[in-house]
Amino acid sequence: MNATNPSSRHIVRTVRGMPASDGAGVKLNRVIGQPALDMLDPFLMLDEFRSDQPGDYLAGFPDHPHRGFETVTYMLAGNMRHGDNQGNSGRLRAGSVQWMTAGRGIVHSEMPEQEDGLMWGFQLWVNLPARDKMTAPRYQDIAPERVPQLHPADGVELRLLTGRIGETSGPVADVATEPLYVDVRLEAGAQWTAELPERHNAFVYVYDGEATVGDGAQTHPVARGELGVLSHGAQVRLSAAAGAKLILVAGRPLNEPVAKYGPFVMNTQEQILTAIRDYQAGRFT
Structure with missing residues (x-):
């Protein structure tokens, strides 16, 4: 009989993304921010964009505003250019990651720098606490060579974007929700147990192969294109019989009211109306 570690996390539900379109018509797969999973505090949205058909991505994401949260773009393949009205x-x-804190308001664009080939990556929206929603915008541009690569076990390769694993910290710093964001690559037969802050909300999203999550009697397979919401606990065991690639993401829940309208995420509808008026009046500078 396989005993289950009481501090080990397990899958409480799985969700499949749904086809969506954003920007000027970029086709993507929306995993968080859809009817099956509206949000997972503090995570507001998770999109995977993956296509080698130029018509699916060439229009890109022209200038658009944000207020009240953070956007995180992590690239697996392809080239895009970020620009914003703060001069960034x-x-x-x-392999690169961009962590943009919209704060009180920013207007930015993300446009392809390729005419063909594979474009593949993720965009994650992370909420800001009420006290930080009107903070000054900030942009962290992390080149691939700045992302630590770890090999904590045979057949396990990690790319640590933010958070801490052992004595190693990711290059994205000073994020209010104290997140962990790690790209996990497991060869066939490999396994790894990740330590997590016990009360952080967390998920895994498998982008290649199939992973097994949990230990003992509470193991659960998660296939390519599925997100697994994790229970609370101090660690999670990940393994793969035939190999898998996934992102493991955890963050401190804010437990605050959420008001959402397109690119604005605040705490009340009144604040949303203020955001719309401020943007229309050109105050996102």
Whole structure:
């Protein structure tokens, strides 16, 4: 009989993304921010964009506003260019991450720098606590070579975007929700147990192969294109019989009211109306 570690997390539900379109018509798969999973505090949205058909992505994401949260773009393949009205510019390429804190308001764009080939990556929206929603905008542009690569066990490769694993910290710093965001790659037969803050909300999303999550009697397979919402606990065991690639993401829940309208995420509808008026009046500068 396989005993289950009481501090180990397990899958409480799985969700499949749904086809969606955003920006100027970019086709993507929306995993968080859809009817089956509206949000997972503090995570508001998770999109995977993956296509080698130029018509699916060439129109990109022209200038658009944000207020009240953070956007995180992580690239697996392809090239995009970020620009914003704060004077920031950055090139997104395979392995890079962009963590943008919209705060009180920013207008930015993300446009392809390729005419063909595979474009593949994720965009995650992370809420800001009420006290930080009107903070000054901030942009962290992390090149691939700045992302630590770890090998904590045979057949396990990690890319740590933010948070801490052992004595290693990710390059994205000073995020209010204290997140962990790690790209986990498991060879066939490999396994790894990740330590997590016990009360953080967390999920895994498998983008290649199939992973098994949990230990003992509470193991659960998660297939390519599925997100597994994790129970609370101090650790989670990940394994793969035939190999898998996934992202493991955890963050401190805010437990605050959420008011959402398109690119604005605040605490009340009145604040949403203020955001719309401020944007229309050109105050996102």
